[in-house]
Amino acid sequence: MEQIPMVDLKSQYLKIKDEVDAAIQEVLDSTAFVRGEAVSRFQRHFEEYLGVKHVIPVGNGTDALQIALMSLGLRPGDEVITPTFTFVATVEVVALLGLTPVFVDVDPYTFCMTPEAVERAITPKTKAIVPVHLFGQNAEMEAILKIAENHHIFVVEDACQSIGSVYKFSDGIVKKSGCMGHFGCTSFFPSKNLGCFGDGGALFTDDDDLADVARCMANHGMKVRYHYDRVGVNSRLDSLQAAILDVKLRHLDEYISHRMASASVYDKGLSDIPQVVIPRKSSRSTHSYHQYTIQVPAGKRDSLQKILRENGIPSMIYYPIPLHLQKAYGHYGYKSGDFPVAERLSREVLSLPMHSELQDDVSAFILQKIQEFFAESV
Numbered sequence: 399m400e401q402i403p404m405v406d407l408k409s410q411y412l413k414i415k416d417e418v419d420a421a422i423q424e425v426l427d428s429t430a431f432v433r434g435e436a437v438s439r440f441q442r443h444f445e446e447y448l449g450v451k452h453v454i455p456v457g458n459g460t461d462a463l464q465i466a467l468m469s470l471g472l473r474p475g476d477e478v479i480t481p482t483f484t485f486v487a488t489v490e491v492v493a494l495l496g497l498t499p500v501f502v503d504v505d506p507y508t509f510c511m512t513p514e515a516v517e518r519a520i521t522p523k524t525k526a527i528v529p530v531h532l533f534g535q536n537a538e539m540e541a542i543l544k545i546a547e548n549h550h551i552f553v554v555e556d557a558c559q560s561i562g563s564v565y566k567f568s569d570g571i572v573k574k575s576g577c578m579g580h581f582g583c584t585s586f587f588p589s590k591n592l593g594c595f596g597d598g599g600a601l602f603t604d605d606d607d608l609a610d611v612a613r614c615m616a617n618h619g620m621k622v623r624y625h626y627d628r629v630g631v632n633s634r635l636d637s638l639q640a641a642i643l644d645v646k647l648r649h650l651d652e653y654i655s656h657r658m659a660s661a662s663v664y665d666k667g668l669s670d671i672p673q674v675v676i677p678r679k680s681s682r683s684t685h686s687y688h689q690y691t692i693q694v695p696a697g698k699r700d701s702l703q704k705i706l707r708e709n710g711i712p713s714m715i716y717y718p719i720p721l722h723l724q725k726a727y728g729h730y731g732y733k734s735g736d737f738p739v740a741e742r743l744s745r746e747v748l749s750l751p752m753h754s755e756l757q758d759d760v761s762a763f764i765l766q767k768i769q770e771f772f773a774e775s776v
């Protein structure tokens with residue numbers, strides 16, 4: 399079998415080529431490359447899709463997180479609680495703004511921060527919580543929102559991997575990922591579930607005042623042209639990316655359904671292997687499977703990855719070192735052993751090929767190689 403891709407953007411593009419090419423051509427003809435009609439159209443459609451009042455398109459997911467935090471009026475030294483098991487961007491922006499990241503451990507099965515750990519990490523200096531809906535599944539938002547409300551602190555959701563998944567509250571209300579906190583942030587990096595053909599991102603909120611501040615922050619702190627109310631940044635989604643995203647948004651739910659179907663093929667093929675822990679579903683959240691991530695304990699993860707590679711099967715380790723043990727974040731004083739779940743996960747997780755174009759014969763081949771590996775290694 400030829401080399402299998404981790405993510406197949408080519409086949410995905412070819413299926414919607416006519417729609418995408420026409421949308422790109424329309425922007426080229428308009429020459430409105432920045433702040434064009436394509437951007438406001440996508441913004442409107444994304445607001446409708448999410449069921450949220452304000453979408454603020456920006457340059458990438460990291461900017462979205464940074465602008466969200468910049469809009470909350472926090473002061474240097476204020477504490478922001480984040481999981482240690484996440485992509486660096488979540489924490490990087492906290493550090494860049496002079497805020498203090500306070501790490502917490504994650505749930506061993508859903509990979510998301512636990513409300514119990516959040517509660518324990520609260521101090522009088524805590525001003526915000528940044529839950530990360532890792533791999534496509536929402537953190538336990540009902541409990542996290544309750545903690546935030548009790549302590550009068552902000553919640554900024556990192557929904558960079560979870561766009562399109564939904565969370566059900568105990569009263570039956572269903573909300574889209576990223577639409578539960580004060581701000582939600584997402585990324586349109588090409589390999590994300592809703593990806594563009596370059597960089598892009600957005601933050602969203604139902605709060606009119608926060609939306610005003612965030613829009614101003616993303617545009618040099620400017621509300622009236624050449625009048626600067628705040629120190630801001632320059633971050634925007636360009637019209638070409640917005641036009642592409644507007645097309646792909648129409649297909650997002652199909653893409654997620656395909657990922658879910660591929661995940662259940664993996665689930666079935668792996669559930670009989672005692673040495674493999676398959677991703678567990680939260681009872682409250684759907685899973686958009688940005689990643690399909692298994693756990694392979696007992697030191698076998700790296701040898702499995704090697705065998706897969708020899709058979710043309712890629713796999714990735716998200717994430718090999720938790721953030722509290724990274725050099726750049728060493729001065730916050732954490733040490734090995736502080737977050738045992740995250741530290742164990744970093745040694746045991748393995749993400750398998752997962753995308754909207756994954757075919758059953760390919761996943762069958764991947765499953766066969768994993769099954770053979772464990773049959774031989776007992």
Ligand SMILES: *Cc1c(COP(=O)(O)O)cnc(C)c1O
Binds near residue numbers: 460487530584
């Ligand atoms: C991708 C990602 C980001 C950053 O998005 P960019 O668009 O690459 O800046 C932030 N947080 C998480 C969890 C991500 O997966």
